[in-house]
Amino acid sequence: MEYFHTWWEATARLLWLPPNLSQEAVNAARKADVVIAVVGITPQFEGEESDSSDPGFFGGDRLDLNLPRPQQELLESVAATGKPLIVVLTSGSALAVNWAQQHAAAILQAWYPGEEGGTAVADVLSGEYNPAGRLPVTFYQSVVQLPPFGNYSMAGRTYRYLTEPPLYPFGYGLSFSSFSYSDAKVSPAQVAADGTVTVSVGVTNTSSFPGDEVVQLYLAHPGVDGAPIRALAGFRRIHLDAAASETVDFPLRDRDLSIVDEAGVRRIVPGAVEVWIGAGQPVDAPGQRPTKGLPTRFTITSSATLDD
Structure with a gap:
């Protein structure tokens, strides 16, 4: 148990370290017709109040735009089974999912979808709902495409000044219709x-x-x-x-x-x-x-x- 107490609030959290279930996931994938992998980051990783020091993160800052390393390794392992792979991404910001773009049969960006998020994702994946969402941000191929923080010019900043091809541009989105x-x-x-x-x-x-x-x-x-x-x-x-x-x-x-x-x-x-x-x-x-x-x-x- 973790307990915090300040002059205006108190917080208690139950914490535990789950075992590594990667091999169990691969075994389940071999028995499945299709693999739906839900991966991404959480507010605890990308929030300013975070104290995470996991690889790729430091004290609320993201050191790159990649998926957390264990999740990337899991995706590659289940894809190696040869089963069709659908990737559902949860995040509040852009992710550089270059490997998934090349190897997944489909990618669905769910953001932080709330209590009914599971129902919404299931409706899209099952064909009950025809999606038409568009990205409100640019998904870059790499953090290298981002301008330096010390450079306050607009060169390369946001979709309006980006000269290199992004992974997914601002305004991008797909539909079951054409x-x-x-x-x-x-x-x-x-x-x-x-x-x-x-x-x-x-x-x-x-x-x-x-x-x-x-x-x-x-x-x-x-x-x-x-x-x-x-x-x-x-x-x-x-x-x-x-x-x-x-x-x-x-x-x-x-x-x-x-x-x-x-x-x-x-x-x-x-x-x-x-x-x-x-x-x-x-x-x-x-x-x-x-x-x-x-x-x-x-x-x-x-x-x-x-x-x-």
């Missing part, structure tokens, strides 16, 4: 700083399953120094029955068209704006199919400074 994009349009083709431009695209469910698609709109200002490579300007989650189609519109106003310059001023800058509208970012990720979507562009004809 979708196609067509007829991307911008109206008008030229817009003043105080005007509104509308980007539209047709989306079709090309599968035999009804499902949700998350249509994402990204903008880039290639002629502006220091501007992001691309930035999310809007998204919409739509439901389409099998073979159904819908036109999705994104009206963009002054703030949507603006950038924040190096002085911290939000401005609208004249020039070409490159548009990508689709199922995610137009980036190449290892082992992933090209993102479905379409490019288009428009031009901003005047400048303005906006109040934040």
